[in-house]
Amino acid sequence: MSDAAALETPELEGMTAPSHLDAGSPALVRQYTELAEVAGGFIHDIKNHLGTLSLNLQLLAEDFETPQTQRERRALDRVTRLHGECQKLVELANDFLRFARVHDLDRQPTPLEAVVTRMIDFLTPTARQRGIEINWFPAPDLPPVDLDRDLFEQALLNLMLNAEQAMPDGGTLTLIGRLAEGGSEDRGGQGRSSTLTPRWVCLDVIDTGCGMTPDVLAKVFRPFHTTKKNGNGLGLPTARKVVVAHGGTIGVQSEPGRGTKFTIQLPASAPAEPGRQPPGPTEQLYTGREPCA
Secondary structure (H helix, E strand, O other), X not given: OOOOOOOOOOOOOOOOOOOOOOOOOHHXXXXXXXXXXXXXXXXXXXXXXXXXXXXXXXXXXXXXXXXOOHHHHHHHHHHHHHHHHHHHHHHHHHHHHHHHOEEEOOOEEEOHHHHHHHHHHHHHHHHHHOOEEEEEEEXXXXXXXXXXXXXXXXXXXHHHHHHHHOOOOOEEEEEEEEEEEOHHHHHHHOOOOOOOOXXXXXXXXXXXXXXXXXXXXXXXXXXXXXXOXXXXXXXXXXXXXXXXXXXXXXEEEEEOOOEEEEEEEEEXXXXXXXXXXXXXXXXXXXXXXXXXX
């Protein structure tokens, strides 16, 4: 992998802050949250109408199930195509709602290996069909991480599917679990000082695929930016939101023809104190799915 710059795009990239507000200020975040809620309600209503339209197209297709004339065969073909397009719009609406809705995190101390091995088991059958070998190299004695397991598995699956699709002619997908002292607060010497050095559990997701050009790399976490014919560009932005909501960071390095490396950093779980209850779910995030930029 070359020395391509690691990208960590702003959470509100692509939006212009009003001149009297600083990007990331509580007031600005509230405005964007309200906008996301309004957009979510709007998309939900559209989805309901699309469901009605899709159902009626399905019923209409049943009326032409055994076409007798060339005209009826053309009508059935058009109805079938329209029904397929409606289904794509419904799936896009579902992806957007998952991306835009606010959810509470239910975080529990979780071994990273349990999450990674589960996702490898899930993806291995299709990976083998594509000639892709998956390797997992965990460091010994990795501490647990406070995870909302379902959401983090979704984010990791997005990254792994993205890697799989970047290797249409086969290749190798390598996952590495390791422990880093200091972590993101120490980078560039600009982190806040602390008497204790924080521990970060890192997960590298490395493929030997086609890689990304600098232009694509710069937009990799931008919502709705995609280079895939049937993609909608929500998979990687969603993965980033999930990681950030867990108090972590995600970076990416890539070079055309050599592959791509995503690196996730998550704070290790704090040792449990006797008699102390674990914190409840207080973080909020916008979630979604759909792999690939």
